[in-house]
Amino acid sequence: MSVTLKDVAQAARVSVSTASRALTGTGLTSERTQQRLVRIARELGYRPNPIARGLKTGQSRLVALLVHNLTNASFQVMAEVVQARLKALGYQMLLCIGGDDPQAESDTLTTLVDHRIDGLIVVPTGKNGAQLETLSKDVPIVCLVRRDDATDLETVLADDPQGAYLGTRHLIELGHKRIGLIVGRQDTTSGRERLSGYVRALREAGIARDDALIHAGHYVPETGATCARKLLDLPRPPSAIFVANHEATLGVLRVTAERHIAIPGDLSLLCYEDMPWFEWHRPAISIVDNGARDLANLAVDRLLHRMDAKGNSKGNGSDGVREYRVGARLIQRDSCRRIDATAPARSAKSKPSSSKSSAAKSAKV
């Protein structure tokens, strides 16, 4: 069907081995034959068969990315980044969607190693630690966004404590004292970490923590709506809400719209993680950017490093670092306003600077 190495060799009147060596550049050929073969190969339109090569070398030029879904904006940009980076290096990306389901994750993992992937970037569910640990003996693995506590795998994480801290502090600096928090479930690392950042900012500012202002729940719009209602129904409702759980933002916005609560006039709103439409929304929504792009890039860097190390069989490529944290940053848009420390003003509108603050990156832990 297609041109094989044999064809090239025949056309050049050399043996397949010579052809192979000339084309892969495994230096043991004379300059002349080398060039001649390259030319002939091009003329014939020879393309090496990765499958055959893979059988012999045990590599596939395939790298897998396993995420939970594609509706999450962060995963989208990660997928795009990973794909672009890998492609430039001649790898193909196998994108798998696990739906945050341990069973699906486990199944996918086995098929992936069956296919002899050369590397894996995974957002772990956290329930297949043992399996991941085993696989990591065969193929380089980097965890992304979530840590699987049952493993020692190298992990690239967002700096959630810092992000939440940054966001909360921002609101405090704007004069807010009662800041509602809608956060992820407390049995997830990110949920806990974001809460801790919030708490720290409060503490530093000498503001007492009020548990009535803190609500945790799943990463879905419904949660946002429910929590927002609870917060707004409080005898002393918050002057700002920090939605540290980005799918929940939708729910919050709906409730504020229903109740005709003006943002940022009546309520300041700050969200975690960006969505493409946030900056088009009126008011444009200020966010804490978790740095999805940076996360993906770093994960790829680390994976390549490990793959490289494996190829040269110099250790497992671990540089002794288990965990990388990618700094979050605040992007101020128009949904938070400065409030008067004394009276709950209603008309003044803050003049937002939409400058993007600089990124603090990759602090090792």
Place this chain on the structure above:
Amino acid sequence: MSVTLKDVAQAARVSVSTASRALTGTGLTSERTQQRLVRIARELGYRPNPIARGLKTGQSRLVALLVHNLTNASFQVMAEVVQARLKALGYQMLLCIGGDDPQAESDTLTTLVDHRIDGLIVVPTGKNGAQLETLSKDVPIVCLVRRDDATDLETVLADDPQGAYLGTRHLIELGHKRIGLIVGRQDTTSGRERLSGYVRALREAGIARDDALIHAGHYVPETGATCARKLLDLPRPPSAIFVANHEATLGVLRVTAERHIAIPGDLSLLCYEDMPWFEWHRPAISIVDNGARDLANLAVDRLLHRMDAKGNSKGNGSDGVREYRVGARLIQRDSCRRIDATAPARSAKSKPSSSKSSAAKSAKV
């Protein structure tokens, strides 16, 4: 490293060939040995090596999906659908992102066939017709969402003329006479088709076409904003806008928010294609659903059909149909209101029924 067929055969004291036949179920083994081998294979944790198998059989159990990006909500759901369907059949999905760039598309296509993919679903840029045509001799291909006019490839399309017609008619039925249209560039099929649907609905209702109400542009928010401004600045602005270009919706919403134009009070708004947040937006945005899910499913059906036909070498699997159209449907939410035929009322609010209308599916052309 891992358990091979040889290991299994040895453990069972049979030859590799017998083992192979027993495990692949190529019937020529006795019931007894068959079961024995299956058992032993399981005990040993044998997993066939798809690479080795692929080398021999020329198949890879890999199916590629090539889309433009992942920020487009339709592509997201398509990717998810395709992945889910394929996985259930034991295929892995190779997701490629071409960015609507002909060069990238071309490169990707060659690497994909290098990898001996078993099938391909592609949203073509339209510039690599010849290449696609050639490839289709080797691997089953189905085009999705866009048609590449330089080819004869089987194509699964949204029924854009019908969708636009449906949407426009809906607005007309609500009493609108001046309906603004923001549509895609007229050098794309979808752009043209949507315009034609709009025009037809107008014609049927006996409403004269007014070109001042029709604006075309790229699929980006900026376009939406610019066009919306032009429409609203008209001496006799429209009472409804149909945004037949879903990224543009963001821009339109921004402009209406800036100008404090109430939806649907002052202006009815209808969009093409869904976004996850549309139903959470206040007002929830009515849409014409292009049926991304159905499109993806149908594309997979057709691809499988062709792959199957190829496997059994009964023709190319073409059923004589070149083009499939997946019906669009209207999803009414809260962004369109009935207006009084006589006066441009301002306070009355329509009582929206959020019932989802039934789907009209898959009309052959």
Place this chain on the structure above:
DNA sequence: CGATAAACTGCAAACGATTGCAGAAACGCT
């Protein structure tokens, strides 16, 4: 019980590359 057909099984050759080893050619040197 023996012949014949049917049902299994094993040998060995693929698939398309890579690679260790040994033989051949080219080169420099005395």
Place this chain on the structure above:
DNA sequence: AGCGTTTCTGCAATCGTTTGCAGTTTATCG
């Protein structure tokens, strides 16, 4: 010219499967 190096080249094995062919067992029947 002869010898030792060095540089190229080719043979053949290998990766883990599948599969045509031939050989072997088992079953069936007269």
